[in-house]
Amino acid sequence: MIRERQESIRHKRPTEPSLVIWLMAGVVALLSGVLLFWLHIFQLLGALQIYDIRLLSAIPLLLWLILLCLRVWLYNMMFHLYWQEINEAEKRKNEKKK
Secondary structure, eight states, X not given: OOOOOOOOOOOOOOOOOOHHHHHHHHHHHHHHHHHHHHHHHTTOOGXXXXXXXXXXXXXXXXXXXXXXXXXXXXXXXXXXXXXXXXXXXXXXXXXXXX
């Protein structure tokens, strides 16, 4: 008695990260860095005034860059899994034909 394999369940193709949203978030991060710079210059930050002005102004952009890299890495990992599933399905299909 031969048991036939069922088709494997494939995931949907992952959605691409929206470049427009990430660029808008980058502009917001840049503007918030400039705002922190100006607030530091006019000494309106209170307890944050003791930190270096360059470090304080760069934090929003660094955070945006780290989040962007994380999102691209996650997309790449999901896309790699998707293509691996596609290739496995094609391989099984070709073996089934033979």
